[in-house]
Amino acid sequence: MVKEKVDVEYNKVTPEIAGELGTIFGEKNVLTEVEKMESYAYDERGKQFRHMPDVVVKAENEEQIAQLMKLANAEHIPVTPRGAGSGLAGAAVPLYGGIVLSLEKMNKILELDEINMVAVCEPGVVTNDLCKAVADKGLFYAGYPMSVESSYIGSNIATNAGGAKVIKYGSTRSHVLGLEVITPTGEKLSLGGKRRKETSGYSLLHLMIGSEGTLGIITKVIINLMPTPNATVDLLVPFGSFDDAVKASSNVIRTTKVYPVSMEFMDIFSVKTTVEHLNLPPLPAQDKAEAYLLFTLEGKNRDELDELAETAGTACLEMGALDVFVASTKTESEKVWNVRINTPAVVLEKWPHVLGGDVVVPRSETAEFIGRTKKILEKYSGVQISFYGHIGDGNIHPVLIDTANRTDKEWMEFSETIYEEVCLLGSQMGGTVSGEHGIGFAKKHVLGQSLGNYPISVMRGIKKVFDPDGILNPGKIFDLK
């Protein structure tokens, strides 16, 4: 099994240090009882990967965070920033114990600036709360991870979260205009702002985005807003083969001449599992489909939407679609999206041992990747795979499921071997080992294999500049030595 972490010595939080934390954060914001800290020991990657912190602190402002980082440096204690804990790569797990810094109380939307069309908020705002607040002003935030109802905006930035609208609007990175950050040594950095252009040296702003809490703690975010999108129409299209579905996805973009807002796919196993688990009515053609495309098109008015749906439907039928279902009312749209939105959570809920992947390949290679992954699986027994994801981005979530009732340890060893092979296959096919979930500790080994030594040594060098003592979220993305 891949080693979770290399040996690095850190000090423990003593009662005296816990007392100092009480002075900084207030006693009510410092947790030391095991039962209260338990839920901060793991994320959605699974409880079996838990590591207990020595203490959990809940920050209310940036000054407390700056003081914390100065204290942690002086005492050589690791600090792990944490949002909602919905991460799938173990990035918020305190691998080396120490202090978990929860951002849950920094959850205020500070400003909705309608003239500049930006939102300014604290990092612990639940992303969907931000979406709703800006919608009330007739504006739109385009970030949309499928965990939008639980994950925080600060962590979406820290992981450069993707989701279902990336094909049209880009990942979270595309929406961030500014950040305030406390560095691992307790300094404050103000990066970017409400301005929309900048060519002034290296972009520290973009270095922070996607750095998974290893280079700094985000304390304030300035987010780009857009005008409310036009009306949309959703199409659900069953196919007899993945190959046809992939070809159709490109044909839809070419013939409609617009990027869809979303372009998703699900395999028949994901569909049947979700439909059965949630007791939903079956999707059309469930008895003969192998894959479904689900996409959303935006148009100015009903006539334009009808024309787009017609063109897109024809593009799918040309590529072998079994049928085309157009959802033109809100209720119909909710019905067709229900299955895709719920699939990740259903899979996690239904089986105790699940390992989700997040491979990206060029869109043209999606069907080939799925076929070759199935071939890899033929070598093993007692494992099932489900595929769903963002086909418009070539971002596939191959999910390994234990069907042999293994122990935690057996599953970890077994699944990681397959997982590595699948990730490396994606990277060899012109892709990468993570499109949106990040590296955390789960994928650092495979990231090193796919990138090679030199890029990792450059990343280590950057980390050293920000964090000379290696105390902020150590053991994530790469090992410190």
Ligand SMILES: Cc1cc2nc3c(=O)[nH]c(=O)nc-3n(C[C@H](O)[C@H](O)[C@H](O)COP(=O)(O)OP(=O)(O)OC[C@H]3O[C@@H](n4cnc5c(N)ncnc54)[C@H](O)[C@@H]3O)c2cc1C
């Ligand atoms: C059902 C389900 C569906 C999902 N769908 C998607 C999807 O479509 N797209 C996608 O991209 N992800 C998805 N995810 C993964 C996850 O929701 C995202 O990675 C999300 O951005 C994590 O947010 P969080 O608040 O839960 O952060 P956490 O898991 O708590 O932390 C994630 C990382 O951010 C760091 N961090 C947190 N706050 C800060 C801060 N203020 N400053 C610096 N670093 C910080 C942590 O240290 C950690 O490295 C899904 C997860 C689940 C369970």
